[in-house]
Amino acid sequence: MAMVAVTQTGSGSNNDQVRRHNLSVVLGLAHRTGGLSRAQLTRRTGLNRSTIADLVGELVDRQLVVEAEPDSSGQVGRPSPIVRPNPRAVALAINPEIDAITIGVVGLGGTVLKRVRRPTPVNMSAKEAVDICAAVIFSMRSELDTRYLTVGIGVAVPGLVREQDGLVRLAPHLGWVDEPLAQMLSEATGYPVVAANDASLGALAESTFGSGRDVSDLIYLNGGASGIGGGVIAGGVSLAGITGYAGEFGHTLVNSAGALCHCGAVGCLETEVSRAPLLELVGLQDADADELELALTASGSPAVRAEVERQLGYLAITLRNAINVLNPRLIVLGGFLGSLYAIAPEHLNHILAHQPLVAARQDVTITRTQLASDLLMIGAAELAFESILFDPASARSALRGG
Ligand SMILES: [Zn+2]
Numbered sequence: 001m002a003m004v005a006v007t008q009t010g011s012g013s014n015n016d017q018v019r020r021h022n023l024s025v026v027l028g029l030a031h032r033t034g035g036l037s038r039a040q041l042t043r044r045t046g047l048n049r050s051t052i053a054d055l056v057g058e059l060v061d062r063q064l065v066v067e068a069e070p071d072s073s074g075q076v077g078r079p080s081p082i083v084r085p086n087p088r089a090v091a092l093a094i095n096p097e098i099d100a101i102t103i104g105v106v107g108l109g110g111t112v113l114k115r116v117r118r119p120t121p122v123n124m125s126a127k128e129a130v131d132i133c134a135a136v137i138f139s140m141r142s143e144l145d146t147r148y149l150t151v152g153i154g155v156a157v158p159g160l161v162r163e164q165d166g167l168v169r170l171a172p173h174l175g176w177v178d179e180p181l182a183q184m185l186s187e188a189t190g191y192p193v194v195a196a197n198d199a200s201l202g203a204l205a206e207s208t209f210g211s212g213r214d215v216s217d218l219i220y221l222n223g224g225a226s227g228i229g230g231g232v233i234a235g236g237v238s239l240a241g242i243t244g245y246a247g248e249f250g251h252t253l254v255n256s257a258g259a260l261c262h263c264g265a266v267g268c269l270e271t272e273v274s275r276a277p278l279l280e281l282v283g284l285q286d287a288d289a290d291e292l293e294l295a296l297t298a299s300g301s302p303a304v305r306a307e308v309e310r311q312l313g314y315l316a317i318t319l320r321n322a323i324n325v326l327n328p329r330l331i332v333l334g335g336f337l338g339s340l341y342a343i344a345p346e347h348l349n350h351i352l353a354h355q356p357l358v359a360a361r362q363d364v365t366i367t368r369t370q371l372a373s374d375l376l377m378i379g380a381a382e383l384a385f386e387s388i389l390f391d392p393a394s395a396r397s398a399l400r401g402g
Contacts, residue, residue: 005045019055022047023392026055027085030065031389032208034109035084037070056083063149064089064108064392085109090148091384092137092191093377095156095198096120096129097225098173099286103136104374105148106381110209112374114140117288126168126179134188153185154384155195156202156376158226160245166195172262173226194383198222199247201379202369203231204238206332209378210370218330219322221249221315222375223337227270232326254317272314275336281307289373293339308340309347315340316351323352323364331366334375338368 005025006018025045029036036044041052059065067081085108093104093112098120105114118132137144144150159171166182182193203212203220212218216236222229228250232239239246250270251263258267279287281304282295296304319331333341341348345366352361369375387394 005047020391020393023055024390027059027064027392028389030083031085031109035082037080037082039080059392062392087111088148091151091381092153093380094133094153095376095380097158099225101129101132103133104377106377110378112377115377123175126176126181130184130188133185137189151388152192152384154380156198156380157195158198158224161195161197163196163244166193196383198376199229200231201383202334202375203233204382205371205375205379206369207233208382211332211367212330215330217328218332219326219328220332221337222334224335225275249318252318252321254314269314269318273311277307289335292336296339296343308343312340312344312348316348320355328364331364332369334369341368
């Protein structure tokens with residue numbers, strides 16, 4: 001959420017705090033919008049022009065923003081330069097899944113500059129995952145050190161993560177229990193590492209850069225190789241619950257006569273709605289979200305259509321409950337859930353339109369993620385950028401390389 005700039009008053013140390021806060025406000029605006037002129041920054045913050053000039057100057061010195069001439073075509077007079085996030089200030093993003101690890105380089109401003117996908121061994125241990133990541137990062141190292149200023153690493157984990165120290169409490173599909181993932185990755189790469197639940201980071205990315213930019217109440221559901229995760233933004237605040245595990249829509253009941261879930265319950269959403277039968281129907285063993293969607297869309301098979309509609313039927317039950325409980329403005333579907341919806345939007349819309357909802361159905365928009373397959377890379381990077389966005393004055397020690 002946007003922070004408000006503060007005008008300076010009071011003692012010297014108080015002024016230093018105010019200045020650090022305002023640096024954070026200006027950097028945050030450049031980061032979230034992709035770039036604003038000094039005049040726009042002045043209007044958006046309420047600070048005066050010379051203060052903005054001064055803050056921008058410091059952010060340029062710290063290599064967090066650049067000032068560039070705008071595209072002046074069609075404008076009269078001399079256009080003012082745009083303050084943009086420095087694309088060379090980057091975070092590394094990691095998303096381990098049961099079939100592959102994806103590693104990305106993401107620039108400040110949420111731009112994915114590079115993405116590498118490495119298929120992984122069956123029953124990969126946390127140690128093996130760390131070794132694969134370290135090898136990929138090592139192979140990028142000279143590029144990272146010469147072309148970029150690297151803030152650190154953010155990891156999107158398909159499981160429950162203790163955010164203070166990046167300990168993976170439980171990643172059921174990966175079979176990881178109490179793995180100190182952030183610490184292991186930090187020791188293997190030398191970068192600071194932060195980690196969080198993948199769906200929470202997806203919700204954060206979508207609400208910062210995607211379809212949820214101006215939405216205070218949204219629900220995000222992601223379908224990955226490791227099942228279904230979710231995140232909730234309620235009243236503009238990320239809903240965490242007392243231990244950070246809120247939003248586990250994958251384990252809500254959709255079929256009381258359904259199969260036993262790995263969580264111990266029966267008929268969870270993720271036992272009925274999953275990637276594996278979709279892959280099987282289109283004859284694929286392994287595919288990323290884009291490849292699976294292409295195969296599903298290209299297939300004219302009635303069996304595929306029937307499976308897509310069956311899964312959307314169960315998804316609709318979870319959505320009905322979520323709409324009634326949380327009264328959201330927006331429901332964002334990511335991963336293969338976005339693909340299911342894209343293939344048969346009228347089917348899901350029809351089911352929801354014919355269910356009695358207390359919360360008005362017409363107030364809710366269902367959409368797929370705008371950020372598509374970059375979503376978790378951007379979310380993981382956002383986590384890594386968090387400390388620098390909060391206190392840009394700490395950037396000199398945090399930025400490496402250059
Ligand atoms: Zn379950």
